[in-house]
Amino acid sequence: KGNLKDKNKAQEVALLHSTYTFEKQARDFYNTEIFYRFQQLVKATGRYVADEVEKGKVYVIYKSEEHTKDEVRPRKYLVLVDMAQENYVCICARYQKDGLLCVHVLRTLIQLNKHTLPEKYFIDRWRPVERKQVRNATTFIPTELTGSNCTLRYNLLSKCFVDVASEGCLNLERTNYMVAELRRIKSELRKIPVTKENENTDYEVPTLIVQQKDFPDSGKDTDLLKNPDVVPRKGRPKNMQKSRRLVPYGEIVRTKKKITCSTCGSHEHNRATCTKVPGEEESISKK
Known part of the structure; x- marks a missing residue:
């Protein structure tokens, strides 16, 4: 796929996917990106079927049954042909919008066993731009x-x-x-x-x-202008939760601060839930 987008990388010229003459014409006339798009249309012609309404004049192009299984409403396209003037018009009007022949016209040409396109369909807009580089005659430097x-x-x-x-x-x-x-x-x-x-x-x-x-x-050493000081970021710094270590629950329990009851000294409860009355132990010990 890389040699399709750039003809000069992997190959001297882009590889052809078919033996149709119009694909070779597109490689010679179009720039690299447009030729890649045209080549995708040539590959898509195998999905379509052509029905002849009027011989040499009117054709209906639609996708084959195998390629319309997931489509809710399969569409049909009408292609008008003028063999004498070599004019091809499709109802989708892609050539009028993009300047590139649609897959329906290409499928019609295959049905007519006509594999060559007139040069008028390769518009100048999609042709490569010639960049003339003037070089010195002596040094050959641009x-x-x-x-x-x-x-x-x-x-x-x-x-x-x-x-x-x-x-x-x-x-x-x-x-x-x-x-x-x-x-x-x-x-x-x-x-x-x-x-x-x-x-x-x-x-x-x-x-x-x-x-x-x-x-x-x-x-010489001079007092050059230095970069301004970077202002520290305002606001509370964000907690980097992703960089912290996941602490096991057992380690959290072991390091958890223990409670102590100030009345009886027990670690099981606090002063608010203590059942002993303050001063009760002192009175018992005095008796």
Whole structure:
């Protein structure tokens, strides 16, 4: 199943599940994900039966009795065929909604012994998008990796400005110096004319390299901004019942605090349930 979703992983091309020509056409025209869906429809054609209402024009497609045991109301689909114009229309209208032929039309084609689809049914929306990659003629390196791409240059400059800004914001003197220098650089930068670069260049594009020597103060120890302190979580901490050991009941009984009657000293009851009268033992001992 993995080679169906990505043609270039396990196999050079995706494996076919049938000998029908329209499945091979779908593999050539569709992108990988849509071809996988189309292949599931091809596999599902074995569940359906085709009845001919009018030869070469009208067909009724429905599931076989074996595949409708659990269905409350089996459905039937009407397919209209125009062999001269190679037009196929199903009442489910899946092609009009999704741009993908339904299983009912495919089953009708099998019934007609016609295994080839016209190219008009493979719409451009589901075809693979061609991504042209411009490479340097000398080094054979993609242009976007050599600094000739505007987005790459912008990201590189942004990173440099972030490093410089972190150094310049440490005190007011550095900040004022940076603002003045940036204004000067901006005025000098506008004097350089902007020319549209040719993307299909045949010469080697110089690679932009930012070295450590361009920022001599970056290696010194400075007071860098630290992360803020983490605020402790508010509220009562939750009891981690899952991490506690399950204590046996016998151990709970042994460690349970014993009661003591303050009147008679017995451990069987407390003072409230004691049957002896306070001072009775003292009076008996005096006699």
